[in-house]
Amino acid sequence: MLSNDQPQERFVGLDTSQNTVIDIGGRPIYLQEFARICSDVVCNSFIPSLYNKLSDREISVPQVNLSETINAEGTRAILLRPGSPWTRGRVRLRLVVEFEAEQAESKTGGSPLDDIWGDVGS
Numbered sequence: 001m002l003s004n005d006q007p008q009e010r011f012v013g014l015d016t017s018q019n020t021v022i023d024i025g026g027r028p029i030y031l032q033e034f035a036r037i038c039s040d041v042v043c044n045s046f047i048p049s050l051y052n053k054l055s056d057r058e059i060s061v062p063q064v065n066l067s068e069t070i071n072a073e074g075t076r077a078i079l080l081r082p083g084s085p086w087t088r089g090r091v092r093l094r095l096v097v098e099f100e101a102e103q104a105e106s107k108t109g110g111s112p113l114d115d116i117w118g119d120v121g122s
Contacts, residue, residue: 012098012099012100014031016034022034022097038095039070047063047070051063069091070093070094073090
């Protein structure tokens with residue numbers, strides 16, 4: 001819950017299922033591809049590191065279960081909240097790509113992507 005003295009979040013989540021393009025560093029890439037690469041990095045580096053950290057604390061979680069947490073279906077888990085009984089369900093980790101616009105977008109004709117891609121379909 002946000003208090004009145006905290007700044008309002010200006011970043012908005014981006015839908016990676018659309019044909020949105022992002023340019024980070026001078027080369028446009030489809031947002032969906034960028035998110036897939038980020039997900040691969042999470043699988044290949046974050047999950048093994050998390051497994052090792054949990055093992056260091058003698059918390060036994062099969063590495064395959066941790067890997068399943070980043071899949072769309074998640075992995076089976078049981079949740080205990082204060083004042084509530086144990087609840088069976090699934091848990092997943094989500095990588096969210098967010099964006100904060102520097103200025104209001106113009107409402108002129110044409111797409112800003114025309115400058116990047118040109119008239120590919122013409």
